[in-house]
Amino acid sequence: MNYDALSRPATDPVTIFEHFRGNYATELLTAAIVEFQLFDKLRTPKNSDQLRQEVGLKPRPFVVLTTALRAMGLLQLDTRGDLSLTPLSQEHLLPGGNFFVGDYVGLAAQSPGVRAMIERLKTNRPAGGEDKKDGAAFIFREGVESAMEDEQKARHLTLALAGRAKNVAPHLAAKLDLTHGETLLDIGGGTGIYSIACLQKYPRLKAIIYDRPEVLKVPREMGQSYGVAERMEFVSGDMFADSLPLNANVILLSNILHDWDVPECRRLIANCVKALPPNGQLVVHDVFLNDALDGPLAVALYSAALFTMTEGRAYSVQEYTQWMTESGLRVKPKIDTLIHAGFLTGLKSL
Ligand SMILES: C[S@@+](CC[C@H](N)C(=O)[O-])C[C@H]1O[C@@H](n2cnc3c(N)ncnc32)[C@H](O)[C@@H]1O
Structure with missing residues (x-):
């Protein structure tokens, strides 16, 4: 008998995918605090491109990082293209503040996932893409180990x-x-x-x-x-x-x-x-x-x-x-x- 590709799952698996991807929140938040001191660099609002150059990231990693931080309610972007802290990040992620929690988050700084994320953000290269052993997953083009x-x-x-x-x-x-x-x-x-x-x-x-x-x-x-x-x-x-x-x-x-x-x-x-x-x-x-x-x-x-x-x-x-x-x-x-x-x-x- 043939399999049926049209029958639907009775329950929606979306939450499983959300839990599975939760590690990226830890990795991006920790990288922003520990490696890039991004919140500290935003004590006063700053043009998004100027901040990107200060932290030394290419456009793609910068968009990925700031999109996630904005989605977490930790950064906001105004119509002129200036990024600024939100009340939440102002109170809890600026070093020196009474309710600062950055050192607590920084406990994850040496975890392999955080180190790997920092490496990816800095190099703007996919995992395995330059590696003859693994090769990049899902992508093929000339010049990439796939x-x-x-x-x-x-x-x-x-x-x-x-x-x-x-x-x-x-x-x-x-x-x-x-x-x-x-x-x-x-x-x-x-x-x-x-x-x-x-x-x-x-x-x-x-x-x-x-x-x-x-x-x-x-x-x-x-x-x-x-x-x-x-x-x-x-x-x-x-x-x-x-x-x-x-x-x-x-x-x-x-x-x-x-x-x-x-x-x-x-x-x-x-x-x-x-x-x-x-x-x-x-x-x-x-x-x-x-x-x-x-x-x-x-x-x-x-x-x-x-x-x-x-x-x-x-x-x-x-x-x-x-x-x-x-x-x-x-x-x-x-x-x-x-x-x-x-x-x-x-x-x-x-
Ligand atoms: C993320 S998968 C998507 C698979 C499927 N379309 C889906 O929605 O599940 C990407 C697919 O693109 C293929 N692919 C990547 N680079 C390609 C290239 N340069 N030419 C042809 N196919 C390529 C990969 O082999 C892989 O099967």
């Missing part, structure tokens, strides 16, 4: 994502209207579970799973188990360097753009739009920070996880909409799926 090129590691990492995908895919398939979808190109498709759910919902739909060669071994097996293999195609390539298949009228980027920095996101969106026919759709399925980049806290902490593992972070609807619009797409309002995720659909004009 775990996705190793059969066992690629399988392990890809199957680990299946746990999340099986919960979320039924929600995506229920809300993504593919009535006019003929072929869905799932770029960086991993297990292919999102496509498989759509194939089960839409019996005439076909799907192309595009990924690295070692990863593609997994969705080939999944297609058989879920009984949709005859409508699946598998194409290996480098989504940045190689041309994308041209025979799809819907392209899905599920949990892809959050792995990359802004220039790569813009490039990939532009490449997808080029590969689509007129009236084709680009679907960006991901997590979303709010447009002010000060929350929600759960997404800000997930952004830290993405930051340490990949070259990306979480982005806002406004950021994605800007990149999609500049590539010529008309973007529809976000629709939520599960576990802080949702999708934006961009329509290519005729």
Whole structure:
């Protein structure tokens, strides 16, 4: 009997993900206090870019750190771009204050997680990316040591994502209207579970799973188990360097753009739009920070996880909409799926 990718979990696993990512709050807060003395440097409000240069961080780590601290209610940003302390951080995180708790938080300063986070923030490089032993998880591009090129590691990492995908895919398939979808190109498709759910919902739909060669071994097996293999195609390539298949009228980027920095996101969106026919759709399925980049806290902490593992972070609807619009797409309002995720659909004009 075939597996069913459309049945939903009876309970919402979101809190498990939130507990699991809680360590990033400890790591970022401790790094801000102990390593960067960020609160001390903000005794008077300071332009955000000036503070960034003072602490010596590149834009991506600085955004990840300050987004989380703003989501924790410890920093605020005004309309001129000045960062300042909140009453909470003023009272408890300024050295010398009667109710200062920074030394207490500093007890975690030598923990391996905090040290690793400080290293990532300072270097702006993903864990394993320069390391021939491990390789970076989930990302491949020329010049980065990637775990996705190793059969066992690629399988392990890809199957680990299946746990999340099986919960979320039924929600995506229920809300993504593919009535006019003929072929869905799932770029960086991993297990292919999102496509498989759509194939089960839409019996005439076909799907192309595009990924690295070692990863593609997994969705080939999944297609058989879920009984949709005859409508699946598998194409290996480098989504940045190689041309994308041209025979799809819907392209899905599920949990892809959050792995990359802004220039790569813009490039990939532009490449997808080029590969689509007129009236084709680009679907960006991901997590979303709010447009002010000060929350929600759960997404800000997930952004830290993405930051340490990949070259990306979480982005806002406004950021994605800007990149999609500049590539010529008309973007529809976000629709939520599960576990802080949702999708934006961009329509290519005729
Ligand atoms: C975070 S996973 C997302 C998997 C799946 N779409 C999901 O939502 O669970 C990122 C995927 O992108 C693939 N990938 C990374 N860099 C790539 C590249 N340059 N070309 C093609 N695929 C790539 C990885 O192998 C991995 O399967």
